[in-house]
Amino acid sequence: MREWGRELGFSQIGVADVDLSAAEPGLLAWLDNGFHGQMAYMSAHGLKRARPAELVPGTVSIVTARMDYLPADTPEGWQAIEFSRLARPGEAVVSMYARGRDYHKVLRSRLAKLAGRIASEVGPFGHRAFTDSAPVLEVELASRSGQGWRGRHTLALDREGGSMFFLGEIYVDLALPATAPVSEHCGTCTACIDVCPTAAIVAPYRLDARRCISYLTIEHPGPIPVELRPLMGNRIYGCDDCQLACPWNKFAQRSPLADFDALDDRTGRTLVELFAWNEAEFLRRTEGSAIRRIGHERWLRNIAVAMGNALRVSDHPEIRAALAAHEHHPSPLVREHIGWALCQQANG
Structure with missing residues (x-):
């Protein structure tokens, strides 16, 4: 399976068993604290996340897969380059994973091919593939199967690959030998906690999603809390700060797949440029992208917040004019965020 996985673009393949009972108390505590925010699907599925055989009856083992997503042409020093984008208030910053093709489609297709390769070897078998698409404890399964360990930011970390990778799983009815987990190597480092703009990592290994910029x-459908808006800077889709600060990401691997190459529409563009997209242009330019799922309304909401933050740094006549041109937008959500943005002033 490892060989087949490499041929399909996966950097690592592992196997986990289905007994995740040790993860249940932590999952329940996270839900009880309301850290999932308005992601109702997290609570709706309850402990099914920690009980794979309930999610897919007949599951005996879980094949885990890791796929690196840094573009092939990512230069050395990329972490510093990405941090520098945050110092340019007029630039729109999209999380690195979302600058190429929608990873859901890429991983699903290749997990299906991997399952096909397994079937060609053992014959027909029961299986179901997932990638961030069902109640699955992905990081728990990844860490149990040797894909890495859970970092303090709650993401999976690998000594040879950092954390810039996607995870996928195939639930199977085959009894496969589990791969061994790896030891943790965060040591005393708290870089991810210290750098989080909104203090969303409330304790090591504990994330309050309600404060997370991603x-x-x-995920958040309504107005962004006013007290958090100034902390968001120019991040309009996702946030990479905890990963950019992580020392292990100096070992992050480049992807061999062109699917994750960054597109010009999503890299280095100005807030004014992206705010000018009408809904038709938004849909056209985000076709095949993970960004499309938030819709045009949230897109404008996010950019309006970033524009307001730019105005807090210095006056940008072009930004103020762009906001004013949309001041009467039909969406109350967009109008409210534009109104907030227009009230922001440098040194005020």
Whole structure:
């Protein structure tokens, strides 16, 4: 399976068993604290996340897969380059994983091919593939199967690959030998906790999604809390800060797949340029992208917040004019964020 996985673009393949009972108390505590915010699907599925055989009856083992996503042309020193984008208030910053093709489609297709290769060897078998698409404890399964360990930011970390990778799983009805987990190597480092703009990592290994910029810009459907808006800077889709600060990501691997190459539409563009997209242009330019799922309304909401933050740094006549041109947008959500942005002033 490892060989087949490499041929399909996966950097590592592992196997986990289905007994995740040790993860249940932590999952329940996270839900009880409301750290999942408005992601109702997290609580709706309850402990099914920690009970794979309930999610897919007949599951005996879980094949785990890791796929690196840094573009092939990512230069040395990329972490510093990405941090520098945050110092340019007029630039729109999209999380690195979302600058290429939608990873859901890439991984699903290749997991299906991997399952096909397994079937060609053992014959027909029961299976179901997932990638961030069902109630699956992905990081738990990854860490149990040797894909890495859970970092303090709650993401999976690998000594040879950092954390810039996607995870996928195939639930199977085959009894496969589990691969051994690896030891943790965060030591005393708290770089991810210290750098988080909104203090969303409330304790090591504990994330309050309600404060996380990735949640706020992608999952959160309503108004972004006013007290968090100034902390979001120019991040309009996701946030990479905890990964950029992680020392292990100096070992992050480049992807061999062109699918994750960054597109010009999503890299180095100005807030004004992206705010000018009408809904038709938004849909056209985000076709095949993970960004499309947030819709045009949230897209404008997020950019309006970033524009307001730019105005807090210095006056940008072009930004103020772009906001004013949309001041009467039909969406109350967009109008409210534009109104907030227009009230922001440098040194005020």
